[in-house]
Amino acid sequence: MHELSIAMSIIDIACEESRTRGDARVIAVHLKIGRMSGVVSEALLSAFELAREDTLLAAAELKIEDMPVRVHCPQCGCEQLADSIQCLCCSVCGTLSPEITQGCELEVVAMELEPMEVV
Known part of the structure:
Protein backbone atom coordinates (compact mmCIF):
# COMPACT_ATOMS: atom_id res chain seq x y z
CA MET A 1 0.00 0.00 0.00
CA VAL A 69 -7.53 12.83 -18.04
CA ARG A 70 -7.03 15.41 -20.78
CA VAL A 71 -5.11 14.89 -23.98
CA HIS A 72 -3.80 17.17 -26.70
CA CYS A 73 -5.40 16.04 -29.94
CA PRO A 74 -3.03 16.09 -32.94
CA GLN A 75 -6.04 16.17 -35.32
CA CYS A 76 -8.14 18.92 -33.70
CA GLY A 77 -5.12 20.72 -32.30
CA CYS A 78 -6.82 21.37 -28.99
CA GLU A 79 -7.04 19.87 -25.53
CA GLN A 80 -9.94 17.49 -24.90
CA LEU A 81 -11.06 15.08 -22.21
CA ALA A 82 -10.01 11.52 -23.02
CA ASP A 83 -12.81 9.08 -23.69
CA SER A 84 -11.44 6.88 -20.89
CA ILE A 85 -8.13 6.07 -19.23
CA GLN A 86 -8.03 2.85 -21.26
CA CYS A 87 -8.44 4.68 -24.58
CA LEU A 88 -6.58 7.97 -24.81
CA CYS A 89 -8.59 9.30 -27.70
CA CYS A 90 -9.99 12.75 -28.37
CA SER A 91 -13.59 12.93 -27.17
CA VAL A 92 -14.51 15.08 -30.21
CA CYS A 93 -12.98 13.36 -33.24
CA GLY A 94 -11.82 10.01 -31.80
CA THR A 95 -8.16 10.44 -32.84
CA LEU A 96 -5.62 8.59 -30.70
CA SER A 97 -3.90 11.26 -28.63
CA PRO A 98 -0.63 10.17 -27.03
CA GLU A 99 0.09 13.55 -25.35
CA ILE A 100 -1.47 13.58 -21.87
CA THR A 101 -1.79 17.14 -20.54
CA GLN A 102 -3.69 16.41 -17.31
Whole structure:
Protein backbone atom coordinates (compact mmCIF):
# COMPACT_ATOMS: atom_id res chain seq x y z
CA MET A 1 0.00 0.00 0.00
CA HIS A 2 2.08 2.92 -1.28
CA GLU A 3 -0.63 5.36 -0.18
CA LEU A 4 0.75 5.20 3.38
CA SER A 5 4.18 6.43 2.27
CA ILE A 6 2.47 9.16 0.22
CA ALA A 7 0.41 10.19 3.26
CA MET A 8 3.56 10.35 5.38
CA SER A 9 5.25 12.54 2.77
CA ILE A 10 2.24 14.88 2.72
CA ILE A 11 2.45 15.14 6.52
CA ASP A 12 6.19 15.89 6.32
CA ILE A 13 5.55 18.66 3.77
CA ALA A 14 2.75 20.17 5.85
CA CYS A 15 4.75 19.99 9.11
CA GLU A 16 7.71 21.71 7.47
CA GLU A 17 5.46 24.48 6.14
CA SER A 18 3.84 24.84 9.57
CA ARG A 19 7.24 25.28 11.21
CA THR A 20 8.32 27.92 8.68
CA ARG A 21 5.17 29.84 9.57
CA GLY A 22 5.78 29.85 13.33
CA ASP A 23 4.19 26.48 14.11
CA ALA A 24 0.85 27.39 12.58
CA ARG A 25 -1.88 24.81 13.03
CA VAL A 26 -2.67 22.90 9.83
CA ILE A 27 -6.41 22.80 9.27
CA ALA A 28 -6.46 21.19 5.83
CA VAL A 29 -4.20 20.03 3.03
CA HIS A 30 -5.52 20.27 -0.54
CA LEU A 31 -4.35 17.80 -3.18
CA LYS A 32 -4.88 17.27 -6.88
CA ILE A 33 -4.81 13.62 -7.86
CA GLY A 34 -4.99 12.60 -11.49
CA ARG A 35 -6.89 9.48 -12.48
CA MET A 36 -3.73 8.07 -14.05
CA SER A 37 -1.50 8.77 -11.04
CA GLY A 38 -1.87 5.26 -9.66
CA VAL A 39 -3.13 6.60 -6.32
CA VAL A 40 -6.43 5.39 -4.90
CA SER A 41 -8.03 8.40 -3.19
CA GLU A 42 -9.99 6.37 -0.64
CA ALA A 43 -6.85 4.44 0.38
CA LEU A 44 -4.91 7.70 0.67
CA LEU A 45 -7.60 9.22 2.90
CA SER A 46 -7.48 6.17 5.19
CA ALA A 47 -3.69 6.19 5.26
CA PHE A 48 -3.66 9.91 6.03
CA GLU A 49 -5.99 9.44 9.00
CA LEU A 50 -3.70 6.74 10.37
CA ALA A 51 -0.43 8.61 9.70
CA ARG A 52 -1.57 11.97 11.10
CA GLU A 53 -2.01 10.67 14.66
CA ASP A 54 0.41 12.27 17.14
CA THR A 55 1.58 14.88 14.59
CA LEU A 56 0.88 18.56 14.04
CA LEU A 57 -1.83 17.40 11.62
CA ALA A 58 -3.76 15.30 14.14
CA ALA A 59 -6.97 17.27 13.46
CA ALA A 60 -6.24 18.25 9.84
CA GLU A 61 -8.41 17.29 6.92
CA LEU A 62 -7.19 15.98 3.56
CA LYS A 63 -9.18 17.46 0.67
CA ILE A 64 -8.74 15.76 -2.68
CA GLU A 65 -9.64 17.13 -6.10
CA ASP A 66 -9.98 14.36 -8.67
CA MET A 67 -8.40 15.38 -11.98
CA PRO A 68 -9.80 13.89 -15.19
CA VAL A 69 -7.53 12.83 -18.04
CA ARG A 70 -7.03 15.41 -20.78
CA VAL A 71 -5.11 14.89 -23.98
CA HIS A 72 -3.80 17.17 -26.70
CA CYS A 73 -5.40 16.04 -29.94
CA PRO A 74 -3.03 16.09 -32.94
CA GLN A 75 -6.04 16.17 -35.32
CA CYS A 76 -8.14 18.92 -33.70
CA GLY A 77 -5.12 20.72 -32.30
CA CYS A 78 -6.82 21.37 -28.99
CA GLU A 79 -7.04 19.87 -25.53
CA GLN A 80 -9.94 17.49 -24.90
CA LEU A 81 -11.06 15.08 -22.21
CA ALA A 82 -10.01 11.52 -23.02
CA ASP A 83 -12.81 9.08 -23.69
CA SER A 84 -11.44 6.88 -20.89
CA ILE A 85 -8.13 6.07 -19.23
CA GLN A 86 -8.03 2.85 -21.26
CA CYS A 87 -8.44 4.68 -24.58
CA LEU A 88 -6.58 7.97 -24.81
CA CYS A 89 -8.59 9.30 -27.70
CA CYS A 90 -9.99 12.75 -28.37
CA SER A 91 -13.59 12.93 -27.17
CA VAL A 92 -14.51 15.08 -30.21
CA CYS A 93 -12.98 13.36 -33.24
CA GLY A 94 -11.82 10.01 -31.80
CA THR A 95 -8.16 10.44 -32.84
CA LEU A 96 -5.62 8.59 -30.70
CA SER A 97 -3.90 11.26 -28.63
CA PRO A 98 -0.63 10.17 -27.03
CA GLU A 99 0.09 13.55 -25.35
CA ILE A 100 -1.47 13.58 -21.87
CA THR A 101 -1.79 17.14 -20.54
CA GLN A 102 -3.69 16.41 -17.31
CA GLY A 103 -4.51 13.40 -15.19
CA CYS A 104 -1.12 12.15 -13.98
CA GLU A 105 -0.60 14.68 -11.19
CA LEU A 106 -0.20 14.08 -7.50
CA GLU A 107 0.46 17.44 -5.90
CA VAL A 108 -0.15 19.46 -2.80
CA VAL A 109 -1.76 22.64 -4.12
CA ALA A 110 -2.75 24.46 -0.93
CA MET A 111 -2.84 24.30 2.83
CA GLU A 112 -5.15 25.99 5.28
CA LEU A 113 -3.15 27.24 8.25
CA GLU A 114 -4.17 28.97 11.46
CA PRO A 115 -1.73 30.85 13.68
CA MET A 116 -1.15 29.28 17.10
CA GLU A 117 -2.61 31.28 19.97
CA VAL A 118 -0.04 32.87 22.24
CA VAL A 119 -0.97 32.57 25.90
